[in-house]
Amino acid sequence: MGKSTLLNAALGHPLAIVSPTPQTTRDAILGVAHHGTAELILLDTPGLHRPMTELGRAMNEAAREAARSADLVLFMVEMPFTQGDKARIPQPHPGDVTLLSDLGTEAPVILILNKIDRIHDKRLLLPLMAAFGKLRDFAAIIPLSALRKDGVHEVLDEAAKHLPETPWQYGAEEMTDRPTRFFASEYVREQILRATKAEVPHACAVQIDRFFEPAGGGVVHIDATIHVERPGQKAIIIGAGAEMLKRIGTQARGRIEELVGRQVNLKLWVRVSPDWRKSSRDLEQLGYRGATGASSEASTLLYAQLPDDTEAPAGEIVELGTDDEDDGLEPEGIDIGDDDIDEGQDEAGVDDHGDAASDDDEAGDDDEADEADEADEADDDDDSTEGDEPAEDTQ
């Protein structure tokens, strides 16, 4: 729908990860936006959806919990596509109608119609706004293009009107209450979301094993494990000759360096953790449980959506291989950074930090490359299906 895009536009910084894949946001993310004299503590929640795994249930709960504690709810829907169907007056999506009637909150609700850049005939906005207006008493209904930052000012103006008067809770420079290591894992996941498709992005979780930020400055060292559910997914993430993993790591490292303002040495490992999304214990270990404490502080909430049917990944699901074609559960690793970096030395002199470099582990070995090729071939086969574990049902 564009909740994270709106959060980033409000912050003036791409803090939250954004991708076209539904269920990108897994945890509520708090962002602090200052607008005039107002401090808006925005909480970007996962989108509400029909869950098929423990992870899906935890995501929905994070969104609902955030809604219960907010002073104001921003309920975002997206403009339906109307191109080529000009005669059709857009109607509220049935899923949104249900969510709005279930939205048990005493807080005022502002409806945001996002992606207005997608409609050519802006006159269609009025009947849609009127139709939504019949469903509930909204504090305001605001058309928006979060992508083009068109209407963001209006959203913040309107939201600020409904906030309680209290002292600011955060300093003027503070943007979030989440630690940098959280965003490090998010930025790796973001690159996986961008580089892969079908069920692979949904099957990945990123765990930070080590985050070392030397107090006196210098290179930040990060070791992270990418958990996948199946060996075929591992092969895809690594890619032929480990090219995919290098690309993911290089892009993620750039994003992390932008956030920390320092050079980063990123080591990535890929591990098969079967069915982690279905295991409460695994979810907890990966930080998806009890990680929503921030929600109680939220004063404004970006809440809830049901993605358009047309964007659901069903039908793109592909056969990725079977468990028995892999070598087991051993992780494969790669070092994304400068080979010259010596952890025991003074790192201030490190330069030339641009190239991804593979270390001497098995990531690029022939078996792995073959496996990746097979997986790529399978990926091209639109007719194949994953079988027992589709991506989350987005409706």
Ligand SMILES: Nc1nc2c(ncn2[C@@H]2O[C@H](COP(=O)(O)OP(=O)(O)OP(=O)(O)O)[C@@H](O)[C@H]2O)c(=O)[nH]1
């Ligand atoms: N055309 C258009 N696309 C947008 C707009 N806002 C967001 N998008 C795109 O919509 C997709 C989803 O955006 P996100 O911000 O990740 O949406 P979200 O609601 O946070 O999604 P989840 O995290 O999956 O719940 C991305 O590809 C965005 O670039 C908009 O105003 N116009």
